Amino acid sequence: MSLRHAMLGLLANEPASGYDLMKGFETSLSNVWPATQSQVYGELAKLAKAGLLEVSAEGPRGRKEYAITSDGRMELHRWLTEPQPDTPRRSDALLRVFFLNHLTPLEAITYLTGEAERASRQHEALTELEGRIDWGDDPLSVNGRLAFEYGLRFTAMREEWARWAAEELDKTRGE
Amino acid sequence: MSLRHAMLGLLANEPASGYDLMKGFETSLSNVWPATQSQVYGELAKLAKAGLLEVSAEGPRGRKEYAITSDGRMELHRWLTEPQPDTPRRSDALLRVFFLNHLTPLEAITYLTGEAERASRQHEALTELEGRIDWGDDPLSVNGRLAFEYGLRFTAMREEWARWAAEELDKTRGE
DNA sequence: TCCTCCATGTAAACTGTTACATGATTTG
DNA sequence: CAAATCATGTAACAGTTTACATGGAGGA
Known part of the structure; x- marks a missing residue:
């Protein structure tokens, strides 16, 4: 139910068409809310x-530019300040971990080192992207940096965990 | 599309009814794949x-016990070993971060400290749960422990990040 | 003229949530 | 005998993905 809030959030900065919004979803929000x-x-x-x-405006090729209304701003504000539940989230990656015993020890370790490498690649991709972005003082940059740091910490954590887990399995394998 | 694999994974340990499986989803898998x-x-x-x-068997009250077939085992194995894409994940919490500029600085900081507290509560809940579980040598326990450690690291990381982000905003607020 | 970008929409398939509906068996 | 537990299913709705379908405008 948050797609609408992502859209309200983008339109609260400036009016835009569906096409414009798509660019937002493909760039800044792609890692957060595709x-x-x-x-x-x-x-x-x-x-x-x-x-x-x-x-708020119509342009060539049937372009329709939308603007947020004051009701829209109220809804955005409500969403931003509403009490958050402690949400359990689904994770493919972790689900596989539960069933690693159906693989040979070697296959299981391969899976975990693969996970570590995926996390590492994502970490690198973020670092590289961070360098390419022209960070300004605008609100999206300030908040974007916070989200970025989250990504960096998250990928680092995942890599460390996966390496640790692979070692744990390797220990058990020896016995 | 992973519900089916969660079910195959559970049934690869032992045959079970739908009712039995539900207990698996409510306990061990509740934090990973509800x-x-x-x-x-x-x-x-x-x-x-x-x-x-x-x-594989029928019991009282229309109970039907299901067993995995060899095709099922093959599919499970295929899923466990198939190459993983680097998945982008949706996050409500992070989406809000992008739009924090639509709140007052104080409201934004309140949101982030709330996030820190949620993460902290989840971390405590996991620690508490870890103590209550009777960890054995069975495969689900071994893998469960790995998943648990992930949960502990993840919640710790989230709390640290949220506290750091709140401080960042607080700095900017002073200017 | 051709290609790229701009621009909007619809339809079908799948996954997931909530609510509804029913009834047998065991245990206290 | 009442309550808890065991046990299975259906229906309506919401959100997501993929594919289809169409066409205008601007630049090389």
Whole structure:
């Protein structure tokens, strides 16, 4: 149910078309809340119908620029400040860990070192991306940096854990 | 698409009914792959139809016990060893971070310290749970311990990050 | 003219959540 | 006999993904 809030958040900075929003989802938000074009256009219509957005301008090629309404801002604020539940999240990667005993010890260790490498690659990709981004003083940059740091810490943690887990299995294997 | 693999994984240890599986989803797998009763019964039927499971026994109250077939084991093995993509994951919590500039600095800091507290509570809940579990030598325990350690590291990382981020915002606020 | 980018939408399939509905068996 | 537990299923709805479908505008 957060796609709508991602869209409200982007439109709270400036009015934009569905096409413009897609660029936001493909770049800054791609690691946090990916969305498809189908979803975005569908949700724009729903949000406009609900009065949280309105068409603020029309351009060539049927372009419709949407702006957030004051109801939309209220909803965004409500979402940002509502009490958060302690959410359990799904994880493919961890699910596999539960069933590692159905592999040979060697295969299991291969899986875990693979995980470590994936995390490491993601960490590197983030570091590289961080260097390429032109960080400014604008709000999206300030918040983007916080999210970035989260990504760095998360990938580092995952790599360390996977290496540790592989070693644990390796120990057991010897017995 | 991993519900089916969670079910195959559980049934690869021992045959079970839908009701039995639900206990697995509510306990060991609850933090990794929650599932509802509706899903489980529906998927059992599909898996049986696809030949990955078969009804191995029937009991009182219409109980049907399912066992994994060799096709099912092959599919489980394939899933465990297939190359993993570097998956982007959705995160409500991080999405909010991107839009923190639409709150007052004080509200934003409140959000982040709230995040820290949630992470801390989850960490404590895990530590407490770890003590209560009767860890054995069975495969689920061995792998469960690895997953547990992941949870502990993850919640610790999240708390540290949120405290750091709150401080960052606090610095900016002073300027 | 051709290619790329801009731009919007619809339809089908799948996954997941919540609520509803039913009834047998065991235990206190 | 009442309550808890065992046990299975269906229906409606919400969110996501993939594929399809169309066409205008601008630049080389």
